[in-house]
Amino acid sequence: MSGAGTLLEVSGISVTFDGFRAINNLSFNIGHAELRAIIGPNGAGKTTFMDIVTGKTKPDEGKVLWGDMSRNLIGMNEAKIARAGIGRKFQRPTVFEDQSVFENLLMAVKNDRNPLKVLFFRPKFKDFAKVEELAAEIGLSDQLERRSGELSHGQKQWLEIGMLLAQDPKLLLVDEPAAGMTLGEREHTTDILKEAAKTRAVVVVEHDMDFVRRLDCKVTVLHEGSVLAEGSLDHVTKNQDVIDVYLGR
């Protein structure tokens, strides 16, 4: 189903770690402005899937085609893939704790990444404006000068999401964004992700069913490295296979 509306097309990828098949002939598509949740039990291959798309892990076989030109991402390094427009948020908030919120965001704002250009880069008005706009969006406007290591866990998660948005990616891969958040923080996170999905593709890996329900989007269920079911949350939760391997436990 590789139609004109496909942004990322993953077809027939497999990867084996020391004999363990983490991903088994997995195929997956996502459109240009779509929110998608991926759920699945531990070891279903959710994180490995993200590793493959972002270039961290090389698959044994299969293709990952990207964008309207259908470029193959396999063999490109992480930085190149990131520059092509794929942003990734890790499970644990990984912000640069030694640096201020402003510096974290400025580093992520889309600009030339060439070392020499970066060396002589001095932020212009539009860069300041962009950082402030993002900070407002993630609720950190008052914290710009603070060192990000001082932020609370939830604020770090948002800062990382803010850094993702600053990269202005066409596809966002978000790994367990709600981990360690309070109910209020979760709701805010849902809003940010839904807002982002209006203009770009967002893939959310999540364990928490309530959170997925709140996202109100198409769901892909992974199991043992391949797609078990796909559809609305209500649809997949009625699927007998899904109940057996995941929900019924």
Add this chain to the structure above:
Amino acid sequence: MDMFKKNPSLPVFVAVLVIFTLAVTFMSEAYGAGGISTSFVKTLGKTLCLALVAIAMDLVWGYTGILSLGHFAFFGLGGYMIGMWLMYARTKLIVLDSFANAPLPPTASEISDAIGTQIFGVVGSSDFPLVWYFAHSFWAQIALVVLVPGILALVFGWLAFRSRVTGVYLSILTQAMTLALSLYLFQNDSGLRGNNGLSGLQNLPGADGVSQDYISIWFFWASALALLLTYLVAAFIVSGKFGSVIRGIRDDEARVRFLGYSVEGFKLFVFTLTAVIAAIGGALYYPQAGIINPAEIAPIASIYLAVWVAIGGRGRIYGAVIGAAFVSLVSTYFTGGQAPDVNLGFYTIKWVDWWLVLLGLSFVLVTLFAPKGIGGLFDLISGRMSPNRHGVPLGPDKGSLREEEAEK
């Protein structure tokens, strides 16, 4: 400007350096009261060069997180490059002098042979090796000061970073490079006079009438200027977004990659630039030391460099300067036989023997109890303390817990 805002220490450093330079000048034998001996002016000038190479080490280790144990090799190479010209040019003057009374004017090849015999007689040779091809030209050798270490660092760094060698493996690799280089230079047929090294570098060609009193203070000024420029360049590099990115590489390399920065490119840039800075430091140091031999390049020298930066305080430019100046001056004091022996009754502590133990011990103590080094003392004044955030890793199974819940 951003550079000054991010480095409030910059004006202070400039002021201290200027005052220090003036003070030494007015107390030197050449231009002042003569309170400081010429040999001590040389020691101070050399110390400034060591502070300079320590800044390079701080950029590559303290800011970018690459523990290179090879930067003193670049320092030494810089010294060799300038030393070749100094030795050639001065020997040539001596040779021409000796031919002055000859009945027939010497031919070019006679001069060349005589210079060769003078320089390489000590290793049983008289021919100029290929590496001395440009030795007659001051400007060519000045260019080589930058080019030889720069290209070596570029090639070495490209190979190492491209294969994603990091951490302790990279340190071992740089150490191996340093060892290989020094072992090669120890050989007589390396073309650089083997373990004799290059000597007589303190005598500037054509300046026979000028006493070392003056030459020493000129080099002291040049070293101070070079240190100032290096400090400014380093402050400029670390103040902007480039500084953010390299500190990011130090703290979480993978994350920087996913932001779209080519980590390898940045590392290679910093590695090569700091190698060049180190080489310039070496080119100023060895004319003051008067001699360079392969022992200077031995791996231990590069380890010292890391110790200085650690003791001074990593990740702050003035920390590197303080560390290098403090440790090398204290080292001069203890190893120069000036420190009084301590008589314990049953054993007499001779500092010449025990200095290394003391240095090693203080390195361990600083690493354990004051990881910010001497520079950390300034944080006590400015109140820049880091908060205690432990950050428990929340795995997938605990993913829906908050940190305080997960910790129970």
